[in-house]
Amino acid sequence: MDIVIRPAAPTDLKAVTAIEAACFPAAEAATEESFRQRLAAFTYSFLIAEKDGRPIGFINGCVTNKDELTDDLYESTALHDDDAPNVMVFGLDVIPQEQHQGFAAALMKAYIEKAESRRKKQIILTCKERLIPFYEQFGYECHGKSQSTHGGAVWYDMVLPLPR
Ligand SMILES: CC(C)(COP(=O)(O)OP(=O)(O)OC[C@H]1O[C@@H](n2cnc3c(N)ncnc32)[C@H](O)[C@@H]1OP(=O)(O)O)[C@@H](O)C(=O)NCCC(=O)NCCS
Numbered sequence: 051m052d053i054v055i056r057p058a059a060p061t062d063l064k065a066v067t068a069i070e071a072a073c074f075p076a077a078e079a080a081t082e083e084s085f086r087q088r089l090a091a092f093t094y095s096f097l098i099a100e101k102d103g104r105p106i107g108f109i110n111g112c113v114t115n116k117d118e119l120t121d122d123l124y125e126s127t128a129l130h131d132d133d134a135p136n137v138m139v140f141g142l143d144v145i146p147q148e149q150h151q152g153f154a155a156a157l158m159k160a161y162i163e164k165a166e167s168r169r170k171k172q173i174i175l176t177c178k179e180r181l182i183p184f185y186e187q188f189g190y191e192c193h194g195k196s197q198s199t200h201g202g203a204v205w206y207d208m209v210l211p212l213p214r
Pocket residue numbers: 073074140141142143144145148149150151152153154155156177178180181182183184
């Protein structure tokens with residue numbers, strides 16, 4: 051089995067849209083148009099996991115001066131700035147058939163390493179309650195319930211401070 055974590059490219063558009071639809075309910079899934087914008091804008095904060103040459107998962111998020119993951123950030127890449135201090139995670143997805151093999155952990159570790167090498171201040175994400183322990187294993191701290199109402203769900207703020 052050959053696993054590669056690599057930067058995403060605009061040619062990944064169909065693949066990431068399909069992976070997102072397999073992982074999230076329609077109200078929470080990002081659209082093809084929003085991935086088109088993100089693939090064009092995010093130079094190092096969009097990574098793909100490939101198994102035997104086929105994309106099976108990804109992680110992505112904007113980089114911003116804001117220190118909270120608010121719903122407006124999902125809607126537009128206008129607030130994205132590669133040189134800003136805070137790296138967000140909009141989504142971490144692994145297709146259901148390939149889950150439980152460590153691919154999400156590999157994606158997250160690569161994302162963290164990239165943010166550290168760019169001397170970022172912190173990585174911020176929101177997650178559902180059941181995934182808090184999953185993110186704590188990487189060092190994320192839970193800051194309580196989020197203001198986010200994304201997809202009508204309840205979300206928790208998770209923050210990973212990075213050494214600078
Ligand atoms: C969450 C998700 C990315 C994990 O992907 P994955 O490739 O299966 O994750 P990994 O194999 O790296 O890690 C799984 C391990 O993390 C830990 N883990 C996962 N969920 C956990 C939880 N709720 N509580 C504690 N530990 C958990 C377990 O140790 C698990 O091991 P197991 O597979 O033996 O049960 C995947 O299930 C997914 O895409 N879900 C749908 C989309 C989603 O909810 N994404 C996260 C919100 S953005």
